[in-house]
Each structure stands twice: as structure tokens, then as C-alpha cells.
Amino acid sequence: MILRRMMLPRMMLPRMSLRPVQIFAALIALVAPGLLAGCTTAPATGRTFFSGGMSAEDEARLGLQEHQKIVPQFGGVYENAELSAYIASIGNLLARTSEIPNQKFTFTVLDSPIVNAFALPGGYVYVTRGLLVLAESEAEVAGVLAHEIGHVAARHSAERYGQNVATKIAGVGLGVLLGSKAVSDTFTAASSVALRSFSREQEYESDLLGVRYLSRAGFDANAMAGFLSRLQADSRLQAELANQPGRADEFNIMQTHPRTADRIQRAIAQAGAAPVKDPIVGRGVFLGKIDGMLYGDNPDQGLIRGRQFLHPNLRFAFTVPEGFRLANSSQRVVASGPEGAGIIFDQVSQPGGGTMSAYLTQVWAKGATVQGVEAITINGMAAATGQVSVNGRSGPRDLRLIAIRYDDKTVYRMLFVTPPKLTESLSQPLRETTYSFRKLSAAEAAAVKPWRLVMHKVRSGETASKLAKRMPFPDFQLKRFLVLNGLAENNPLPAGRTVKLVVE
Ligand SMILES: [Zn+2]
Numbered sequence: 001m002i003l004r005r006m007m008l009p010r011m012m013l014p015r016m017s018l019r020p021v022q023i024f025a026a027l028i029a030l031v032a033p034g035l036l037a038g039c040t041t042a043p044a045t046g047r048t049f050f051s052g053g054m055s056a057e058d059e060a061r062l063g064l065q066e067h068q069k070i071v072p073q074f075g076g077v078y079e080n081a082e083l084s085a086y087i088a089s090i091g092n093l094l095a096r097t098s099e100i101p102n103q104k105f106t107f108t109v110l111d112s113p114i115v116n117a118f119a120l121p122g123g124y125v126y127v128t129r130g131l132l133v134l135a136e137s138e139a140e141v142a143g144v145l146a147h148e149i150g151h152v153a154a155r156h157s158a159e160r161y162g163q164n165v166a167t168k169i170a171g172v173g174l175g176v177l178l179g180s181k182a183v184s185d186t187f188t189a190a191s192s193v194a195l196r197s198f199s200r201e202q203e204y205e206s207d208l209l210g211v212r213y214l215s216r217a218g219f220d221a222n223a224m225a226g227f228l229s230r231l232q233a234d235s236r237l238q239a240e241l242a243n244q245p246g247r248a249d250e251f252n253i254m255q256t257h258p259r260t261a262d263r264i265q266r267a268i269a270q271a272g273a274a275p276v277k278d279p280i281v282g283r284g285v286f287l288g289k290i291d292g293m294l295y296g297d298n299p300d301q302g303l304i305r306g307r308q309f310l311h312p313n314l315r316f317a318f319t320v321p322e323g324f325r326l327a328n329s330s331q332r333v334v335a336s337g338p339e340g341a342g343i344i345f346d347q348v349s350q351p352g353g354g355t356m357s358a359y360l361t362q363v364w365a366k367g368a369t370v371q372g373v374e375a376i377t378i379n380g381m382a383a384a385t386g387q388v389s390v391n392g393r394s395g396p397r398d399l400r401l402i403a404i405r406y407d408d409k410t411v412y413r414m415l416f417v418t419p420p421k422l423t424e425s426l427s428q429p430l431r432e433t434t435y436s437f438r439k440l441s442a443a444e445a446a447a448v449k450p451w452r453l454v455m456h457k458v459r460s461g462e463t464a465s466k467l468a469k470r471m472p473f474p475d476f477q478l479k480r481f482l483v484l485n486g487l488a489e490n491n492p493l494p495a496g497r498t499v500k501l502v503v504e
Pocket residue numbers: 147151198203206256257258
């Protein structure tokens with residue numbers, strides 16, 4: 001088992017046990033928060049807040065501890081020394097203009113397609129490559145970094161630790177089964193305390209501080225509002241792609257930083273920073289740095305292609321029903337469906353021997369009442385299924401468990417979560433998902449290629465819709481092209497302008 005893990009570094013799959021009985025342990029932990037006390041003054045704001053008694057040393061220690069947890073949850077560090085150095089140089093330039101110029105900052109580009117940026121206590125600041133893909137200039141990225149540095153300087157994360165540390169750590173991952181909100185939390189790796197959303201006041205405060213650092217460093221603060229609008233456009237597109245338009249802000253930076261362009265404009269006005277003469281924009285230099293960057297999932301960690309999830313390294317694939325949105329994380333693959341329905345997929349090391357039915361009832365769902373246990377065969381693999389009913393935070397849920405013997409060391413597990421009123425109507429689509437699980441041949445695995453972002457100089461006669469058709473997306477090509485490039489539908493596309501394209 002260890003050998004297997006070592007052969008497959010950075011595998012984005014799991015050992016997280018999701019036994020139904022554990023839900024109740026988690027619930028108990030959630031209702032019994034510890035009490036913390038202590039007040040600290042943040043250097044940037046002079047405001048006194050409840051910090052859980054954290055000193056700067058505590059913050060550094062906690063930051064490092066969370067850093068080590070967060071990085072693997074977000075796909076690890078994106079290995080591109082030039083890009084990393086570039087992002088750090090912008091970040092450090094801004095940080096030196098802050099109220100904490102001597103604070104050591106660590107800037108990390110995460111190998112994740114999810115659009116996000118966040119900060120931890122102790123000066124840890126993160127941007128995902130999913131966010132960088134959407135940026136159009138150095139000034140826009142500076143806006144994101146300045147805002148995050150603002151959270152650090154105002155010690156918002158420390159404040160949040162004070163409020164949350166006792167309750168949240170106990171609940172890691174186990175709330176997953178208890179409702180749509182909990183399912184969606186796994187998208188943003190919200191098992192980490194650091195990624196709970198900030199309050200609107202804290203967001204405003206970070207914007208105020210961010211504007212201050214941007215102008216001191218020579219950037220135009222308006223880039224911050226412009227980029228936010230672009231991120232919102234992407235958020236709406238992603239929700240549309242998932243056929244869940246009402247849930248635009250659940251899965252990304254909008255959840256961790258609830259902000260609006262209006263409020264940023266207000267912060268710019270209120271900050272009263274002198275307008276920067278000849279502000280740095282840095283479009284060309286920035287686009288040069290992200291030219292060739294990986295786009296979407298890293299195949300080493302498994303790829304989402306529409307409703308299909310493929311893992312070329314671990315050699316398997318499966319397809320989720322229409323209306324389900326797939327998301328990959330370090331612990332598991334999750335698909336979120338209608339009205340709190342969801343699929344949680346993971347892997348466990350389980351040496352061969354007993355039957356899958358025995359595994360299902362005696363190991364996975366040990367202690368729970370499993371009904372209708374049945375031995376089945378899925379594309380030649382021994383498997384078992386059974387049903388458990390639970391009462392979760394969001395009401396009763398039916399769980400269907402499927403355990404699949406992949407090889408003599410590995411079991412894959414699918415857990416279908418449905419509210420009882422949907423259990424019947426979803427049973428056929430979820431059955432199809434069950435039987436869609438299959439092994440990939442070496443040739444199929446080798447054919448899975450990652451997508452990359454490239455820069456393209458527009459030639460005369462090329463239009464947005466023509467260029468959009470070159471990208472490998474199955475649908476919404478034009479819309480994706482426009483959002484990727486921050487363009488409106490009727491924006492002219494002058495020859496000679498550099499645009500971003502996604503290529504196979
Ligand atoms: Zn924020």
C-alpha cells in the first residue's frame with residue numbers, strides 16, 4: 001500500500017473515511033465549542049478584536065501549520081519558478097508599503113483550476129492558477145495581492161481563528177453528508193479554518209488597505225474593481241455551465257471574499273489616495289508570464305471533462321448524471337447535484353481477501369444499519385451496494401454506498417446522498433453512474449492531455465467567434481473566450497492585440 005502511494009505522488013485522492021456513524025460524532029463536536037479569550041490590536045486598523053489570544057509568534061506557527069495542510073488540498077504548489085518569483089516580487093513590493101513592512105510574507109501559486117485567493121495568519125498569501133488565468137495585467141494581480149495583504153495586516157485571519165478555531169477543526173470533512181451547503185464546502189476545501197468567508201466589514205477594510213498599498217507601489221487601484229467584475233462574470237459562467245445559475249458564488253473567491261465592485265469603488269474614494277501618475281499596468285509582461293500555463297485540471301490529479309472524471313495515473317473513469325457538478329480535491333471527488341443531492345467518491349487502501357459486501361457492512365458502514373446489501377459486478381470488478389438512512393443537519397438523507405474492488409490493494413467508493421423525495425427519481429441516473437466506473441487502458445490514459453493557456457496575436461479578419469472555435473471546449477465556446485479575455489460580446493478585436501486561448 002505504501003509502495004503504491006509512493007509511486008503516485010500528489011494523487012488527488014483520499015483516505016477520508018465517511019462512515020455514517022461518524023456524522024454523529026462530528027455533530028456532537030460541532031455543538032460543543034471551546035471558549036477562547038484574548039484581545040489584540042491590529043497594526044493596520046488600531047481596532048481591538050477578539051483574537052483568541054494570538055501573539056505574532058502564535059500566528060506564524062498557526063500559519064505554517066495551516067500552510068502545510070492547505071497546499072496539498074489545493075493541488076500543491078504550481079511548479080513554475082519564473083511565475084512564482086514574479087508573483088512574489090509583486091507581493092513583496094506591495095507588502096513593503098504596508099503597516100507591517102518587516103513581516104515575512106510567503107506568496108504561493110497553487111496548482112488548482114479553482115478561482116481563489118486567500119491569506120493565512122503569519123503572512124501566507126495564495127493565488128490559484130485558476131485566478132491567474134482570468135487576470136489581464138500585473139495591476140490586476142497586484143490588486144488581488146494587495147487585498148490579501150490587507151487581510152494579513154488587519155489580522156482578520158487571526159480574528160477569525162479566535163472565532164472559529166474550536167468549532168471548525170473538529171468538523172473537518174464530516175459535515176459533508178449533511179446538506180447541500182456542506183457538500184459545496186468541500187469544493188473550496190473549506191475543511192480548513194482559513195477559508196471561511198470574511199465579513200463585509202473585513203472585506204471593506206482590506207479593500208481600503210489594498211487601495212493604499214496599490215497607490216504607494218505605483219498601481220492604479222481601479223484595476224481591483226475591474227478584475228472583480230471579471231471574476232464575477234466567470235463565476236456566473238461557471239454556474240451556467242453547471243446548470244445552476246443561482247449558485248454562482250458558492251465555489252470560488254466570491255465565497256471566501258464576499259465583495260462587490262461598488263464597494264471597491266467606495267473604498268477607492270474613501271481611501272483618498274492621490275491618483276498615481278502613469279500607473280503600472282503591465283499587461284504584456286503579465287501575459288508573457290502566464291503564456292503556456294496549465295489550464296484546468298492537472299492530469300496527475302485527475303481531470304474533469306464535462307460530466308466525466310478521468311484519472312490517467314490511477315487508470316479509471318466514471319460519469320456523473322446530468323445536472324451534477326464535479327469538483328476534484330485532495331481528499332475526494334465530489335459532484336453536487338440538485339437540492340442537496342451529491343456524490344462523494346474516494347479511494348481506500350484495502351487488501352484483498354473478504355467480499356465487498358463484508359467490507360461495506362463491517363468496515364465502511366460499521367455500526368450503521370445497512371439495508372438491501374447486494375453483491376454486484378461493475379465492468380468486471382467485484383462490488384457491493386447497500387443503503388443507509390441518516391438524519392442530518394439539513395434533514396433526512398438517503399445514502400447509497402457502493403464499494404468497488406479495483407485491484408488487490410485498492411477499493412473505490414461512491415456515496416450517493418439524496419434527500420428522500422429525490423431518491424426514486426435519481427435512482428436510475430445514479431445507477432448509470434455506478435456502472436460507468438471503469439478501468440482506463442494504457443492507451444486511453446496516455447491519450448489524456450492537459451490543456452494549456454497560450455497567447456495569440458489577433459490577425460486581421462479574426463473574430464472572437466472564430467478564435468473561440470479553436471478551443472477544445474464542447475460548449476459555450478464564445479462565452480468562455482469572452483470571459484477568459486475580459487471582453488464584451490460587441491468589443492472589437494483589433495488586429496495585433498494579444499488574446500488568451502486554451503489549447504490541447
Ligand atoms: Zn477578502
